[in-house]
Every structure is written in C-alpha cells, then in structure tokens.
Amino acid sequence: MQNDSQEGRLSELTPIEPPKPVRGMPFGWFWPMASGAAIALVLRIVFSSAPGNPYSAMLGSFVYFVPAVCGAVTVYMAERIERRSWGYYIWAPWVATSLFVGGTLLVFIEGLICAIVIVPLFATMGSVGGLAMGIVCRITNWPKQAVYSFAMLPLVLGAIEPQLPNPDRYSDTSRTLFIAAPPERVWHELNAAYDIRPEEVGDAWAYRIGVPMPVSGVTVDTPEGRVRQVQWQKNVHFEEVITEWQPNRLLKWRFRFSPDSFPAGALDDHVMIGGQYFDLRDATYTLTPRDGGTELRVAVSWRMSTSFNWYADRVMHLMLADASQNILRFYKARAEATATAAAR
Incomplete structure (x- = not known):
C-alpha cells in the first residue's frame, strides 16, 4: 500500500x-x-x-x-x-x-x-x-x-x-525655458492666459491620449485672496489658490478641486485628479531676468496613492514633465509674440 x-x-x-x-x-x-x-x-x-x-x-x-x-x-x-x-x-x-x-x-x-x-x-x-x-x-x-x-x-x-492602506508617494518635476521677452510680459501671460487654442498646447503626450486641453487660466481677486480660475475642455474647471505672489519674480499656487470639477466622461472616472489615488498638490513659476529675456522655471508636485506606485508614479512623472515643458513653450510663444508686437 x-x-x-x-x-x-x-x-x-x-x-x-x-x-x-x-x-x-x-x-x-x-x-x-x-x-x-x-x-x-x-x-x-x-x-x-x-x-x-x-x-x-x-x-x-x-x-x-x-x-x-x-x-x-x-x-x-x-x-x-x-x-x-x-x-x-x-x-x-x-x-x-x-x-x-x-x-x-x-x-x-x-x-x-x-x-x-x-x-x-x-x-x-x-x-x-x-x-x-x-x-x-x-x-x-x-x-x-x-x-x-x-x-x-x-x-x-x-x-x-x-x-489595507495604500502607501502615499509624493513626487515633483521641474522644467526651465528661456523666453525672449521681459519678466513683466511673461508675468502678464502667466496670469491672463485667455482663449488657449488646441494647436498651442496639443503636442503634449497627455493631451494626445485624451486628457482635456486647457482653455484658459486667469488670476482674479476674491474675498479669500488671489485665485487663478482654470477652464479645460469638456467643461473641466478648478481653482489654483495663490500662496506666494512676487510680481515679475515668483508665482505659486495650490490646486483646489471641487466635486464637479470633472464632469462624467471628462477623465477616466476611477483616476480623478484630487481623488483617493492621485492628486496634484502645487505648482511654482520662477522668473529670472537674463540677457535678452527671462528664464522661466516651473515645478509641479503631486501625490500618488496606489499599491503599484512604483509604476504609476513613473508614468505620472513622464506625463507631467512633458506637460510642463509644453506649457512653458506656450508661455514662450505668447510672451515673445506680444513683446515683438509691442516693439513695433
């Protein structure tokens, strides 16, 4: 047996x-x-x-x-x-x-x-x-x-x-670009970005795969202080509460999202910005005068909270780094165009 x-x-x-x-x-x-x-x-x-x-x-x-x-x-x-x-x-x-x-x-x-x-x-x-x-x-x-x-x-x-709790991972990225325009002109464009056209920002990888493109970003005075009001395509809207304001030198804000910031279908519903798994934290623009123009630097930080942060955070880093470079090119094009027009 x-x-x-x-x-x-x-x-x-x-x-x-x-x-x-x-x-x-x-x-x-x-x-x-x-x-x-x-x-x-x-x-x-x-x-x-x-x-x-x-x-x-x-x-x-x-x-x-x-x-x-x-x-x-x-x-x-x-x-x-x-x-x-x-x-x-x-x-x-x-x-x-x-x-x-x-x-x-x-x-x-x-x-x-x-x-x-x-x-x-x-x-x-x-x-x-x-x-x-x-x-x-x-x-x-x-x-x-x-x-x-x-x-x-x-x-x-x-x-x-x-x-089981998901681990939080905090990350940031930054990009810098020279703009052939004075700091005053760049500062104006940062606070009054009206009527953004798709061809001005559409090269970013995030927008190519379906993230709504920005339409406007305008700083306004409110009872609580200065707030940058942002509109994207697909009726996306949110606020950027300004926490540091040094005219022509530094602009910093924290992102603020409301329950209706992202209408159904605007983004994949289970990865909403400001939600349980992902959040944009703040952004900082630094303007440094250089010969013939301005050096503009942007730094963006975010939180990732998943059980696969090692992968999701790398993807987010690639997307936000590319989007940051893209938005710098947008401000460069607008500031240089208006500076050239003013010089004529």
Missing part, C-alpha cells in the same frame, strides 16, 4: 507528455489568446466597483493578477492543442492582454487614458502568468487545477485588499 501511495504521488509530478497536435480548427492559433482575453474581460467587469471598495479596478489584485490570469489561460488553452515554445509563453500573453484592453475600450468599461498607460504593465504581468502556466504544463499533470487557482486569486485578494 505504501509503495502504491508513493507511486501515485510520483506520477503527479511526472512531466506530462506533449499533447498530440489537434489540426483543422479554423484560426486555431487565435483561440487561446481570445480565451485569455475573454476571461480577463469578465474579471474586469467584476472589478467595476467605486474607488475604495472591494473589486475596484485600481486595486493591485486587479492590476497585477488579472493580466497574469489572462496570460495563464492563454498558455493553458494553447497547450491543450499542442506543446508550445518558451517564447510563446512570453509573447502570446502580450497579444492576449492587448485584446483584453481593446475589449474594455469597445464595451466602454475603460477610458483611453488608462488603457494606453497600463498596457506595458499588463503585458509584463501577462508574460509572468504565461511562463508560470507553461512551467506547470511541462512538469506536472494538474494544469487544469492550476489555471482555476490562478483565476480565483484576484477574486480572493480583491475582497481583502481594500482593508
């Missing part, structure tokens, strides 16, 4: 024989990837809760494990047809996760902004899941049980994770 038991346990760990190829299925190469994408899409529908609740799409249990499930299911279904290469375990999940993200766009679950910035991370996690399932298929006789376990993991963790 003991020998029979030992032989049974050994048989479970014996590498399985490669499945015999199954030919004749139309588009057989595609179905494993489509299956992985479909399972991930179902899980995305499950993870549709509001921020802070179980099964929110901003949870690490979704961001890390759902694309891994996508990759694992892809490889499992492919291995049922025939033995695949190690390279397949890596690249096939890339296709599957791309199909998954495309599917979320088609059914309007996900917005374009999040879809674009998350694809690299999803592809990486998909490959991790694909490699793990490939190993299971090669060295064990229980790939079906393994793929079921993969699929259950995000569901279990998605119910638990909201009870």
Whole structure:
C-alpha cells in the first residue's frame, strides 16, 4: 500500500507528455489568446466597483493578477492543442492582454487614458502568468487545477485588499525655458492666459491620449485672496489658490478641486485628479531676468496613492514633465509674440 501511495504521488509530478497536435480548427492559433482575453474581460467587469471598495479596478489584485490570469489561460488553452515554445509563453500573453484592453475600450468599461498607460504593465504581468502556466504544463499533470487557482486569486485578494492602506508617494518635476521677452510680459501671460487654442498646447503626450486641453487660466481677486480660475475642455474647471505672489519674480499656487470639477466622461472616472489615488498638490513659476529675456522655471508636485506606485508614479512623472515643458513653450510663444508686437 505504501509503495502504491508513493507511486501515485510520483506520477503527479511526472512531466506530462506533449499533447498530440489537434489540426483543422479554423484560426486555431487565435483561440487561446481570445480565451485569455475573454476571461480577463469578465474579471474586469467584476472589478467595476467605486474607488475604495472591494473589486475596484485600481486595486493591485486587479492590476497585477488579472493580466497574469489572462496570460495563464492563454498558455493553458494553447497547450491543450499542442506543446508550445518558451517564447510563446512570453509573447502570446502580450497579444492576449492587448485584446483584453481593446475589449474594455469597445464595451466602454475603460477610458483611453488608462488603457494606453497600463498596457506595458499588463503585458509584463501577462508574460509572468504565461511562463508560470507553461512551467506547470511541462512538469506536472494538474494544469487544469492550476489555471482555476490562478483565476480565483484576484477574486480572493480583491475582497481583502481594500482593508489595507495604500502607501502615499509624493513626487515633483521641474522644467526651465528661456523666453525672449521681459519678466513683466511673461508675468502678464502667466496670469491672463485667455482663449488657449488646441494647436498651442496639443503636442503634449497627455493631451494626445485624451486628457482635456486647457482653455484658459486667469488670476482674479476674491474675498479669500488671489485665485487663478482654470477652464479645460469638456467643461473641466478648478481653482489654483495663490500662496506666494512676487510680481515679475515668483508665482505659486495650490490646486483646489471641487466635486464637479470633472464632469462624467471628462477623465477616466476611477483616476480623478484630487481623488483617493492621485492628486496634484502645487505648482511654482520662477522668473529670472537674463540677457535678452527671462528664464522661466516651473515645478509641479503631486501625490500618488496606489499599491503599484512604483509604476504609476513613473508614468505620472513622464506625463507631467512633458506637460510642463509644453506649457512653458506656450508661455514662450505668447510672451515673445506680444513683446515683438509691442516693439513695433
């Protein structure tokens, strides 16, 4: 009896024989990837809760494990047809996760902004899941049980994770540009940016992927002090409360958002600025006189609060650094144009 038991346990760990190829299925190469994408899409529908609740799409249990499930299911279904290469375990999940993200766009679950910035991370996690399932298929006789376990993991963790606090990460970026105009002219443009046209700012990466473009930014006097009132496209509006005011030298404000600052559909609803996961904190413009003009420096700071800050913060740094450089070019063009016109 003991020998029979030992032989049974050994048989479970014996590498399985490669499945015999199954030919004749139309588009057989595609179905494993489509299956992985479909399972991930179902899980995305499950993870549709509001921020802070179980099964929110901003949870690490979704961001890390759902694309891994996508990759694992892809490889499992492919291995049922025939033995695949190690390279397949890596690249096939890339296709599957791309199909998954495309599917979320088609059914309007996900917005374009999040879809674009998350694809690299999803592809990486998909490959991790694909490699793990490939190993299971090669060295064990229980790939079906393994793929079921993969699929259950995000569901279990998605119910638990909201009870754990997200770490806060504070970051900043700065950019500098020379403007061939006096500080007085640059200062005026900073406080009276009217009628901003899309062609003046549209080169920024953030605007290319769907972030609404600025329309105006105007400083006004209010009972509480100076406030810069900002309008973006899609009826986005918010305030920049000025905390430091040194005419022609320094301008600093803190961002203030209200519940109606971002109408539905203006941004991806689960990553609202000023929300639980992300917030813009303050911005500082420093004007330094130089020969023939002004050196304008902008510094922006923000907070990121997710379980994947290491990735989200890098994406935000790239986007805000690019947007900062873009807005400096906007002020440069306007200040130099008005300075030239005044000199005529």
